[in-house]
Amino acid sequence: MIESDSKTACLFIDKLVGEQQVVVKALPRYLKKVQGIAGCTILGDGGISLILDANGILERQLS
């Protein structure tokens, strides 16, 4: 369940992996801005995880 400025919504996901503190990196400039994605981060094992932006994802749904 996520909550943005004024709205609340539930997200259906396949699987929860865990929770951790990460440093958000920007997506490469070449990729156009994807609404709902705030950036990405490099995990401890070298993998990449995308970071969702709660506000963006809700706005997109409503627009």
Added chain:
Amino acid sequence: MVTEEMAEVLSDYVETAEDTQRGKFLTFSIGKEAYGFEIKYVTEIIGIQEITEVPELPNYVKGIINLRGKIIPVMDVRLRFKKEAREYNDRTCIVVIDIRDISIGLIVDHVAEVIVIPPENIVPPPTIKTGFHNRYIKGIGKVGTEVKLLLDCDKLLNDEEVDALNSTVE
């Protein structure tokens, strides 16, 4: 402050670096055709690695990879040229190029070699727009009996997109 003398030395250095790279092309193949691009754009060649997909991208942009802590997008050149997708194998390579301060990985079937093509052996592409990927081709290099299609890296990344991005980044 860079003095005039230093600037001169610097420009000399840049010139030599350019000289040694001039006329050299990295060749690779996609399907049966041999392609090449100028070596000055290439920063490195790596094997295929785990790609993280990013939603809402054109199908030829496969996603992003972690290149020693730097996140770069990867583009499948095969799909860029509207060819059929092929499964990646151990010959598949990612050629990392640096163009206009943008790093991007290009997925190609396999990398062949670096060759020198003298300017007199490079002819402009046919003017008749017969194929869809004509616009990406800067010239056609003749090497012995073979021909190599020399790609225009700039166009490959799509001018409009790059310009649009540059204008939004302050």
